[in-house]
Amino acid sequence: MSLLSIKNLKARVEEKDILKGFNLTVNPGEVHAIMGPNGSGKSTLASVLAGNESFEVTDGEVEFDGKNLLDMAPEERAREGLFLAFQYPVEIPGVSNVNFMKTALAEVRKHRGLEPMEAKDFLAFMREKQQLVELSGNLAGRSVNEGFSGGEKKRNEIFQMAMLEPKLAILDETDSGLDIDALRIVANGVNKLKSKDNAFIVITHYQRLLDYIVPDFVHVLYNGKIVRSGTKELALELEEKGYDWIKDEVAAEA
Amino acid sequence: MSEAMTTSILSDLISGAKAADSECVLAQEAEAFLTENGIPSKKHEDWKYTNIKRLFDNGLELISANDVSFNSVDGVETRLMASMPEGRQPGFTGIHSKEAHAALNTALFEKVLVVRVKKGTQVSDELILNQAIEYAGNHFAATRLLIELEDNASLKCQLHFTGSHASEKSLHNHVTEIFVGQNSQFEFNIVQEITEGNLVNTTEVFCQRDANFTTNTFQLSGKLLRNNLNIRLQGENAETHLNGFYMLKGSELFDNHTLVDHLVPHCESNEVYRGILGGKSTCVFNGKVFVHPEAQKTNGYQQNNNILLTDNATMNSKPELEIYADDVRCSHGSTTGQLDEDAVFYLRARGLDEFGATALLLTAFAGEVLNSVSNEELRNILERKIQAKLKEMRV
Numbered sequence: 001m002s003l004l005s006i007k008n009l010k011a012r013v014e015e016k017d018i019l020k021g022f023n024l025t026v027n028p029g030e031v032h033a034i035m036g037p038n039g040s041g042k043s044t045l046a047s048v049l050a051g052n053e054s055f056e057v058t059d060g061e062v063e064f065d066g067k068n069l070l071d072m073a074p075e076e077r078a079r080e081g082l083f084l085a086f087q088y089p090v091e092i093p094g095v096s097n098v099n100f101m102k103t104a105l106a107e108v109r110k111h112r113g114l115e116p117m118e119a120k121d122f123l124a125f126m127r128e129k130q131q132l133v134e135l136s137g138n139l140a141g142r143s144v145n146e147g148f149s150g151g152e153k154k155r156n157e158i159f160q161m162a163m164l165e166p167k168l169a170i171l172d173e174t175d176s177g178l179d180i181d182a183l184r185i186v187a188n189g190v191n192k193l194k195s196k197d198n199a200f201i202v203i204t205h206y207q208r209l210l211d212y213i214v215p216d217f218v219h220v221l222y223n224g225k226i227v228r229s230g231t232k233e234l235a236l237e238l239e240e241k242g243y244d245w246i247k248d249e250v251a252a253e254a
Numbered sequence: 255m256s257e258a259m260t261t262s263i264l265s266d267l268i269s270g271a272k273a274a275d276s277e278c279v280l281a282q283e284a285e286a287f288l289t290e291n292g293i294p295s296k297k298h299e300d301w302k303y304t305n306i307k308r309l310f311d312n313g314l315e316l317i318s319a320n321d322v323s324f325n326s327v328d329g330v331e332t333r334l335m336a337s338m339p340e341g342r343q344p345g346f347t348g349i350h351s352k353e354a355h356a357a358l359n360t361a362l363f364e365k366v367l368v369v370r371v372k373k374g375t376q377v378s379d380e381l382i383l384n385q386a387i388e389y390a391g392n393h394f395a396a397t398r399l400l401i402e403l404e405d406n407a408s409l410k411c412q413l414h415f416t417g418s419h420a421s422e423k424s425l426h427n428h429v430t431e432i433f434v435g436q437n438s439q440f441e442f443n444i445v446q447e448i449t450e451g452n453l454v455n456t457t458e459v460f461c462q463r464d465a466n467f468t469t470n471t472f473q474l475s476g477k478l479l480r481n482n483l484n485i486r487l488q489g490e491n492a493e494t495h496l497n498g499f500y501m502l503k504g505s506e507l508f509d510n511h512t513l514v515d516h517l518v519p520h521c522e523s524n525e526v527y528r529g530i531l532g533g534k535s536t537c538v539f540n541g542k543v544f545v546h547p548e549a550q551k552t553n554g555y556q557q558n559n560n561i562l563l564t565d566n567a568t569m570n571s572k573p574e575l576e577i578y579a580d581d582v583r584c585s586h587g588s589t590t591g592q593l594d595e596d597a598v599f600y601l602r603a604r605g606l607d608e609f610g611a612t613a614l615l616l617t618a619f620a621g622e623v624l625n626s627v628s629n630e631e632l633r634n635i636l637e638r639k640i641q642a643k644l645k646e647m648r649v
Contacts, residue, residue, distance in 0.1 A: 050603050074602040075611075083603075090600040094618025100604070103614065107605035143618075160604065 001066065003028050003168055003199050009060035010224075011048045018044040020224030022060070026168065029196040033210055033235060034203045036221035037243040042203045043087055045221070046172040050084040051077050065167060078104075079111035081167035085157035085174050092144040097156070100144050101126060101163050108164055129162040133189045151182035158189040169193075170201045175209035187212030207239035220246055263289045264361055268394050270316035274361050280343070284350040284360035293354050303538045303570050304480055304509045306355070306454060309425050312392065319395035319426070320386045322367050329377040330409065331370040341370065342402050347431045347458040353482065356456045359429040363398040369411070373404040373435070380410045380629060387417035387448045389424035396427045401442075405435040405462075412443045412632060420451025422477045429456045434465040436489065442467070443627055444481075445636070447474040456482045463489025470627050473500035473508045473529075474639055480509040487514070487521040487549075498527040499623040501640060502535030502567070503647045509538035516549040516579075525556040528623050530616055531567035532647040542574040543584060550579050556586040561593055561619060563647065613644050 004026040011019040018041045026032055036042050048055050049062065051074030062069040064082060072080065092100070106116040117125065130140060133155040145153050154174050161169050171190070175183055190200065190213050202213055210218070210232055218235045220228040222243070227250050228234060238246075262273035264285060274281035293310050294301045301307075324332050350360035371377055385397055403409055413430070420426070426448075434440045446453060453476055461467050473479050485494050500508045514523040527539050543554045560569045573586040593615060601611035620640055627633045 052599055073607070074599060075605050075607045078603055078605040086600065086603075090594070090597050092597050092600070092615065092618065094621040095614055100601075100614075103606060103610070104601075104604040107607075107610070111605070164604065 002026060002063075003065055005061075005063040007061045009048070009062060010058045011044060011055050012058060013044065013055050017058075018055075018224055019048065022221075022225060024219065024226065026199045026201065028167075028199055030217065031194070031200045031202060031213060031215045033215035033218045033232075034201060034221050035205070035207075035218060035235060035238055037247075040221045041224045042221055043172055046084055046087070046170050046203055049077075049082065049170060050074060075107070078164070079108050083161050083164055083166035083169040085154075085161060085169065085171045087172040087174075087176070089145050089153040089157055091146045091148075093146050095144050097140045097142065097144055098126065101160065104160070105163055126163065129159055132162050132192060133159045134185050135159055150177050151179065154178060154186055155182065155189070158186050162189060162193055166198065168199050168201070170203065172203050173205065174202075175204055175206060183209065184212060207235045210235045222246060222250060263292070264358075267293060267310055267358070268314045268316045268362070271362060280345040280350065281361045283345070284357040287351050287357040288354060288361065291354050293358070300511060300540070303536060304478065304507060306425070306452070306478065306480065309392075309423065309452060312423060314392050314394040314425055316362065317389070317393045317395050318364055319397045320388065321365065322397060322399070323384045323386070324367065325382050327377060327379045327381045329371060329375045330381055331372070332367065332381070334365050334367045336365055341368075342400065342433055344398055344400055344431065346433070347460060349429065349431065349456060349458040349484070353456065355427055355454045355482070356429050356458070359396045359398060359427045359456070362427075363396040363429070366398040366400055369399070369401040371403045371407040371409050374406045376407070377409045380412060382412045382414070384414045384416060385428065387415055387424075387426045387451050387453065388419045389421050389426070389451065390419070391421055392423040393421070394425050394427070396429075399428070399430040401430065401440070402433045403435050403438040403440050406437050407435060408439040410441040410443075410628065412445065412629075415444075415446045415448055415453060415455070417448040417451050420448050422450045422452070425452045425454065427454050430458070432457065432459040432467070434459065434461045434467045436462045437464040438462070439466045440468070441628060442469040443629075443632060444469065444471045445474065446472065446476060446479050447639070448476045448479075450477050452476065452478040454480045454482075457484070459483075459485045459494075461485065461487050461489065461492040461494060463491060465489065465492045466494070467492075468495040468626065469497070470623060471498040471510070472636055473498070473502075473510075474643060476506060476508070478507045478509075480511070482511050484513040485515065485523070487516050487523065488518065490518050490520045493522045495524045495626060497525070497623045497626050498529075499620050500527075500529035500537060501643050501647075502529070502531050502533070502537055503643070504533040504535065506533070506535045507537070508535075511538075511540045513542045513544065514554065516543070516545040516552045516554065518548060519550045519552070521549065522553040523555070526622055526626075527558045528560070528619060529569075530561050530563065530619070531569055532563040534564075534566040536568045536570070538570045539588075540572045540574065541586070542576070543586070545575075545577040545579050545582055545584065547578040550581045552579060552582040552584065554582065554584040558588045559619075560590040561616065562590060563593065609648070613641060616644060617641060
């Protein structure tokens, strides 16, 4: 059974249609990369899957692990094991990373029928996951994302993902703006968390990330639909030739 | 005499009140101020949004207040009495000749609680005062507190106003006068939680050289709560931190008027007032920082931040900086807005439900004020009360 099945998904924001019949199937153990030019609908897809209410779903079905995803509140999706690494992580003054993760993990565990972790175990678990993305201990005591550099914010997203152990993680341009060291750290974190039971959707502008996180499939999103699917060679081709040839081909087909 | 009694402003304002004792200079002064000025109506700039005069127009009846309760603390002299044998006397700040409600209090209070910390005494335990406010009808009562820290002394004190049965027609009037001696430190935490009652509370503080005065005010419930807090920095290198947190629901009206008076050079004031408004509540913040011409090298900071949870809540925020010295650093900021929806979504995307996310954000918002309370136990109690009220507001 597939982990995620998206059929004919249509969504809009402020009366503007963005997704215009999007289809995708993701199985456990797979990494899918979604690429595409600006404005093609990549971030909308991520927001819709996470349950952002600013976006209106007008048609289509999304099944996640056998359940109707679109019926769930954002927190239910998270508890069911869907994780969005935000393109722009939000700063939350006054809430420490520790307190935030303790609360979030307790909610996710409760949903899975587990008690909250003992304080000592929790801190050890947190330290282990911090090391995974090379986040220093004192960042964890600070307010969520407040005063973090761009790279620290993105690493913090991957850290949270490691803490919550999702079935499906969507990385929304997690690589944008990262220097090569930060990119390696982020990719390394993802690769260590990859297993046969979970899956990743990596949304990106740049092929560079895919040198580090090797996708099983690459899809090109253009004008709200997937117009090409292939393997990692497709990403290399895009890097070399840009998106214009795809736009031209799509125009010619139409 | 009987004629004088019937024509006194005091008996006009409050039934059962008698004219000021002709032997008592203080009461005479207070009465004279009231005769001239009366109780301010909404036409008065300082009372534009807060109509207390309405309670007088409806009729108030004088009663004796409950005695304030207090614990016994080593190093602190506490006495509740009608008159004062020695030391600084009620009225030493002169507030009764400046402001009508303080004048009314001065003319009508029956007992004053005097708290004294002798020179050089560092008090380790916290002094906890509780003023119960339980009035059945249109009752009016006045209570008075005088706190004096002599030089090189330190004290922490909590003042709780509590009541679960105060009538919405009643009015409690409280005045605290505080003297912080040279190089003394005083932390004063005020908690107001009086359900349906009305309270006007005046705090007048004199800070001497090298003194440090911190005050944190928490307004948790009340029909109408008005605080007038005036801090006079009279000696060089005095420092004050004044913080407040308020949360309002229903038709509650809370009002904080603060004044920091920088009279001499090299003093510092730091002010943070924050609040959460729900229902159809109305809130007022008026923070004045006055830097006199002599007060060079003043550092004065002020911040007021408000979160509105409903469309029908109203915040009136007015920072006022008056600076007459040319070598100072002063700043102020005032913000009023809604809860950050992006932050709520971010937390929900990590598994917190909507109320949990909102409560976490709002508790964090209160944190900046809460964290200036040094007593961890009090901080935890306040945090629980804040969370309980958030549940009531069901944001």
